[in-house]
Amino acid sequence: xxxxxxxxxxxxxxxxxxxxxxxxxxxxxxxxxxxxxxxxxxxxxxxxxxxxxxxxxxxxxxxxxxxxxxxxxxxxxxxxxxxxxxxxxxxxxxxxxxxxxxxxxxxxxxxxxxxxxxxxxxxxxxxxxxxxxxxxxxxxxxxxxxxxxxxxxxxxxxxxxxxxxxxxxxxxxxxxxxxxxxxxxxxxxxxxxxxxxxxxxxxxxxxxxxxxxxxxxxxxxxx
Numbered sequence: 001x002x003x004x005x006x007x008x009x010x011x012x013x014x015x016x017x018x019x020x021x022x023x024x025x026x027x028x029x030x031x032x033x034x035x036x037x038x039x040x041x042x043x044x045x046x047x048x049x050x051x052x053x054x055x056x057x058x059x060x061x062x063x064x065x066x067x068x069x070x071x072x073x074x075x076x077x078x079x080x081x082x083x084x085x086x087x088x089x090x091x092x093x094x095x096x097x098x099x100x101x102x103x104x105x106x107x108x109x110x111x112x113x114x115x116x117x118x119x120x121x122x123x124x125x126x127x128x129x130x131x132x133x134x135x136x137x138x139x140x141x142x143x144x145x146x147x148x149x150x151x152x153x154x155x156x157x158x159x160x161x162x163x164x165x166x167x168x169x170x171x172x173x174x175x176x177x178x179x180x181x182x183x184x185x186x187x188x189x190x191x192x193x194x195x196x197x198x199x200x201x202x203x204x205x206x207x208x209x210x211x212x213x214x215x216x217x218x219x220x221x222x223x
Contacts, residue, residue, distance in 0.1 A: 019126040020134050025148055027127070029119040031176030033095070039177060040197040044111045044190070051114075052206040058096050059206040060104050061110075067107045068207050069096050076103050076221050077213055084213035089221045106223055111191035113181040118170055121183075122148075125168075130155025140171055140179040141195040147171040147180075154186050163187055173198075 004138040036054045043049055050061040058069045065078035070091065093100070096116060104114060113121075125131050130152040137146055151167040168183035173195075182192035209215050 022122050022126040022136055022147060022150070023169060025122050025146070025172055026119060028146070028172040028174075028176045029115055029122065029133070029178065031116045032178065035176065036200065037177065038197075038201055038202055039195055039201045041112070041193045042196050043109060043193045045109065047109050047111075047198075049108045049112050050206075052202055054202045054204065054207070056094065057204075057207045060107050060114075061206060062108050064109075065107050066206070066210070067100070067103045069100060070207055074100070074103070074221055075209060076107070077210060078107075084210050086209050086213050086215045087218050087221050088209070088215055089218050102223055103221060111192075111193065113178070113183075113193055115178045118178050118181050121165070121168060122170060125150045125153060128153055128155065138171065140173070141198055143173040143177065143179060143195070143198060145171040145173050145179040163189075 019120065028071070032053075034055055038053075039051045041049045041051070041110055042154065044089045047062060050059075052059040052061065056069075056071050060067045065076065065084070068075040068077075072091060074091045075086055075088045077084055079085075096104070096114065101114070125133075131150055132152045134149045135147065136149070138172050139145065139146065147169060148171075149167070149169045153168070154166045164186045166184045168181065170181050172180040173179050177195065177198060180194040182190065184190050
């Protein structure tokens with residue numbers, strides 16, 4: 001009983017300590033949802049993705065096209081036969097949510113991690129009993145950033161689960177901007193993004209259909 005009791009207390013303390021550290025990261029990331037900024041990220045594979053945000057508006061821009069989220073519309077644009085073609089649909093969601101993740105991934109590639117997704121992973125990791133976290137600090141794109149390396153996440157996987165996140169490292173700037181995120185699946189597959197430029201300036205044209213593009217109004221966006 002004594003041994004079991006000590007083991008339980010130790011495990012509980014580990015969960016509490018992990019939750020406390022990751023709670024700071026969640027608080028930081030939570031601030032970014034209300035901030036106006038432009039951030040450029042380098043993604044695994046060499047892709048550059050630009051996130052432009054002016055709440056409630058957000059735009060994700062890459063060489064493949066753009067996904068735009070505003071209070072009135074959601075817009076997705078890509079190249080068709082050498083020309084830019086866009087779909088535009090009414091928006092009934094107050095925030096860029098899980099339902100929009102597929103459209104973001106279609107433009108940015110599957111390796112890109114949005115601040116909302118990073119926040120969700122941090123919150124989930126704080127509840128994993130086997131998780132361990134080490135914190136550090138570094139400068140990324142000239143911004144002082146706090147980093148956390150989280151390991152042991154696969155301890156929460158169920159038998160037979162595949163493509164489970166084994167570990168990740170997240171860095172967040174002092175003001176709450178996602179500075180970097182890298183993760184490893186149990187399959188060994190890895191992905192990462194890192195901030196390369198940050199500015200509080202915003203080009204509002206990012207939230208519009210590009211000049212010269214054709215627009216098709218639809219009830220629901222199609223991937």
